[in-house]
Amino acid sequence: MFELMMNGVGDAFSRIHWGTSFLLRRDGFVLAVDCPDSYRRALLENGFPKEDGEPIDVGDIDAMILTHLHGDHVNGLEMVACFKRFAFGAPLTLYTSPEAEADLWERRLQASLGVLYDGTDWVPQRREDFLDVTVMEWGEPIQIGPFTITTRPTVHHLKATAMRITDGESTLGYSCDTAFDPELIDWLSDADLILHETSMGPAHTPIDKLAGLDASIRDKMLIGHYPDAFAGTEIGGLTLAIQGQTYDVGGQNH
Numbered sequence: 001m002f003e004l005m006m007n008g009v010g011d012a013f014s015r016i017h018w019g020t021s022f023l024l025r026r027d028g029f030v031l032a033v034d035c036p037d038s039y040r041r042a043l044l045e046n047g048f049p050k051e052d053g054e055p056i057d058v059g060d061i062d063a064m065i066l067t068h069l070h071g072d073h074v075n076g077l078e079m080v081a082c083f084k085r086f087a088f089g090a091p092l093t094l095y096t097s098p099e100a101e102a103d104l105w106e107r108r109l110q111a112s113l114g115v116l117y118d119g120t121d122w123v124p125q126r127r128e129d130f131l132d133v134t135v136m137e138w139g140e141p142i143q144i145g146p147f148t149i150t151t152r153p154t155v156h157h158l159k160a161t162a163m164r165i166t167d168g169e170s171t172l173g174y175s176c177d178t179a180f181d182p183e184l185i186d187w188l189s190d191a192d193l194i195l196h197e198t199s200m201g202p203a204h205t206p207i208d209k210l211a212g213l214d215a216s217i218r219d220k221m222l223i224g225h226y227p228d229a230f231a232g233t234e235i236g237g238l239t240l241a242i243q244g245q246t247y248d249v250g251g252q253n254h
C-alpha cells in the first residue's frame, strides 16, 4: 500500500482547482508527478503532512516525473527547478519520456534559464545545472525509489505518459492526458486504483465514455483533470478525485 496525494485535480482552464498533479509516498519516499502553475502554493494550501507535521514542499520531493510538455503539466517546473538549485544547491531529479526530454531544455527552459548574471558576467547555464534528467523508455520498467514504473504513450496532441506504478504489492494506473482509448483502459484495468482524466476536445476523454465502462472498472476509478462544472456533481457512478485528499493505493478509502 502507498499514498496518493492529489495536489490538483483541475483541467487546463480551471479557475477553482490547481492543475492536475499528485504525489506518491511509500516509506518516506516522495515521488511527484507533474508540475503545474503555482506548484509550491498548491503544496502549501493542501498541506500534505510530513512526519514532523509540516507540509510537504519542493525540498521533500525525492524525484519528479514529467508526463508531457503541455503547460498545465509543466508550467511550474522552471521556478521549482530554480528553487531546488538555489535553496538546496542541488538539481531536481526528473524522469520523463524520450520526446519530452528532447524538447524540455532546448525548446522550453533554455530561453529563460540559459544564462544567469552573476553580478559581473552573463554565464551560460546547462540543463544539468537545474535538472538531473533520466529518460523513461516506453514500456521498459524503471525503478524510482520503492516504485517500479512502466509507461505507455497516449493518444493526445503530444505523446503523454500513461503509467502503471507499483510498490510490489499495490498498483496505481494513471491514464494521463488521453483520448478515450479502450486499449489503454485494458492496460490499466488490473491496477488496484485507476486515476483517469476527463476533459473537453478530441484529445481528451468524454466523461460519458467513462460512465459507460463496466462497474468493475468504474468502482476502482478516480477521475482527475476535470472541468470546473463537474466539481461537486454525481456522474454515472464515477468518483471525482478531491483536491487535497490522500488516497491509499491498495487500501479501502476510495
Ligand SMILES: [Zn+2]
Pocket (backbone or CB within 6 Å): 068, 070, 156, 160, 177
Ligand atoms: Zn496535455
